[in-house]
Amino acid sequence: MKNHSAFECVKSAPIFIGLDDDTIKKLTTISTHQEQFPAGTTLYEAGSDVDRLLVVDQGRVKVYRLDEDGQEQILYFLDGHAVDSEAALFTESTHHNFAETVEDSLVCSIRKSDFQELLEKTPSLAVSIINAFGNRLTDLENRSARYGTLTSHDRLVQYLEDTAGKIGSHYFKLPLSKRDLANWLSITPETLSRQFTKLSQEGVIEMTGRMIRLL
Amino acid sequence: MKNHSAFECVKSAPIFIGLDDDTIKKLTTISTHQEQFPAGTTLYEAGSDVDRLLVVDQGRVKVYRLDEDGQEQILYFLDGHAVDSEAALFTESTHHNFAETVEDSLVCSIRKSDFQELLEKTPSLAVSIINAFGNRLTDLENRSARYGTLTSHDRLVQYLEDTAGKIGSHYFKLPLSKRDLANWLSITPETLSRQFTKLSQEGVIEMTGRMIRLL
DNA sequence: AAAATAAATTGATAAATGTCAATTTTTGGA
DNA sequence: TCCAAAAATTGACATTTATCAATTTATTTT
Numbered sequence: 001m002k003n004h005s006a007f008e009c010v011k012s013a014p015i016f017i018g019l020d021d022d023t024i025k026k027l028t029t030i031s032t033h034q035e036q037f038p039a040g041t042t043l044y045e046a047g048s049d050v051d052r053l054l055v056v057d058q059g060r061v062k063v064y065r066l067d068e069d070g071q072e073q074i075l076y077f078l079d080g081h082a083v084d085s086e087a088a089l090f091t092e093s094t095h096h097n098f099a100e101t102v103e104d105s106l107v108c109s110i111r112k113s114d115f116q117e118l119l120e121k122t123p124s125l126a127v128s129i130i131n132a133f134g135n136r137l138t139d140l141e142n143r144s145a146r147y148g149t150l151t152s153h154d155r156l157v158q159y160l161e162d163t164a165g166k167i168g169s170h171y172f173k174l175p176l177s178k179r180d181l182a183n184w185l186s187i188t189p190e191t192l193s194r195q196f197t198k199l200s201q202e203g204v205i206e207m208t209g210r211m212i213r214l215l
Numbered sequence: 216m217k218n219h220s221a222f223e224c225v226k227s228a229p230i231f232i233g234l235d236d237d238t239i240k241k242l243t244t245i246s247t248h249q250e251q252f253p254a255g256t257t258l259y260e261a262g263s264d265v266d267r268l269l270v271v272d273q274g275r276v277k278v279y280r281l282d283e284d285g286q287e288q289i290l291y292f293l294d295g296h297a298v299d300s301e302a303a304l305f306t307e308s309t310h311h312n313f314a315e316t317v318e319d320s321l322v323c324s325i326r327k328s329d330f331q332e333l334l335e336k337t338p339s340l341a342v343s344i345i346n347a348f349g350n351r352l353t354d355l356e357n358r359s360a361r362y363g364t365l366t367s368h369d370r371l372v373q374y375l376e377d378t379a380g381k382i383g384s385h386y387f388k389l390p391l392s393k394r395d396l397a398n399w400l401s402i403t404p405e406t407l408s409r410q411f412t413k414l415s416q417e418g419v420i421e422m423t424g425r426m427i428r429l430l
Numbered sequence: 431a432a433a434a435t436a437a438a439t440t441g442a443t444a445a446a447t448g449t450c451a452a453t454t455t456t457t458g459g460a
Numbered sequence: 461t462c463c464a465a466a467a468a469t470t471g472a473c474a475t476t477t478a479t480c481a482a483t484t485t486a487t488t489t490t
Contacts, residue, residue: 392467404468404469405469407468408468
């Protein structure tokens with residue numbers, strides 16, 4: 001795993017896009033250096049204090065919560081250079097969700113208090129964050145609007161098309177286990193498996209293990 | 216309909232909670248005075264420019280989009296003193312959604328450019344907005360996490376309990392038409408009707424028209 | 431590499447939800 | 461108040477999806 005500098009880690013985060021290098025440098029000074037976590041590491045748990053802002057430099061982090069039956073409900077994934085705050089960096093004092101790496105990941109973090117202090121001094125930073133939150137909101141709105149009415153078949157097609165678009169190729173490896181994917185699409189693993197079979201029969205995809213080719 | 220002053224309209228908006236009166240006054244100076252719209256008025260359409268921030272003082276506004284079949288997908292409602300920005304006040308230049316009053320409503324608005332200017336000068340305003348967006352995000356996350364796996368029966372119960380909680384009474388009038396409610400819960404009106412019948416039989420509610428009593 | 435564990439698939443069945451059509455109820459103007 | 465239009469309800473049926481159980485395939489671990 002390539003080890004970026006803390007500066008690059010912060011600079012490449014979408015939430016900080018558009019900030020001048022001076023501000024980035026200020027952010028870097030208050031950020032911890034990168035830490036490496038193996039897949040399966042819990043980064044925070046429901047009930048723990050929200051004391052820092054996470055920036056995922058490399059890898060993938062799954063944010064989820066547990067329902068009454070102890071069932072995992074995946075809320076979203078953090079990948080690329082995503083920044084997590086659980087949308088609660090300012091109001092909430094405790095986490096409501098769980099965050100766990102699903103791949104080996106590099107993560108740097110910024111302490112909440114340091115961040116708030118800097119924010120008060122740097123309005124352009126605030127605007128960037130509002131933008132980033134706005135984008136997350138838009139994503140979620142899209143998801144709930146589209147996935148709400150679609151059949152499992154169409155939800156899967158949507159997901160595959162979205163993923164191909166993001167990755168920029170029609171041939172890719174599923175970035176999730178099929179279990180997690182089923183959870184993400186709010187269907188059972190059995191139904192997912194059947195829809196994959198159906199899509200193969202329909203000639204929409206070719207699938208070998210976790211590799212998918214969209215036709 | 217009671218006609219608040221523009222000051223009260225702005226001050227009571229959750230997004231601006233915690234701001235000192237000076238900042239509120241500044242906001243008031245750049246906000247338009249209240250406008251009254253009858254139910255069914257379209258406030259903006261997909262494709263039009265995002266040029267102002269809406270503050271709903273009284274009434275209810277439905278924000279939705281149209282899918283390929285021309286079907287309405289309700290994204291969220293703005294009521295009480297909610298502020299809409301379509302989460303795109305800074306990044307997007309055009310609306311992706313439609314907004315329509317579902318009750319006679321009082322709305323005041325703030326021009327985008329004026330608002331951005333003030334924001335640059337007033338860090339505490341930015342923090343408030345980040346909080347408000349964060350809350351919206353949390354709401355949406357809760358919705359998609361909870362509603363994704365629940366049956367239509369349980370989704371309806373959840374909704375009724377949430378609504379009773381918000382209104383602060385176990386006896387209330389549905390703030391939506393049953394059509395819109397079905398859409399909101401991602402089920403058909405027929406299924407909704409059957410679930411209402413079932414809840415009545417189970418003794419969970421008493422229903423007369425749009426009046427609901429939660430037992 | 432073999433054993434142990436977890437993940438994925440498949441089949442049979444039950445439960446939930448959507449669809450279509452007919453009717454009743456409600457709502458909003460003339 | 462009455463009438464027309466929209467909304468809500470109900471029934472019969474088709475479709476989708478979940479559930480449970482059994483098996484096969486992957487993935488870890490020793």
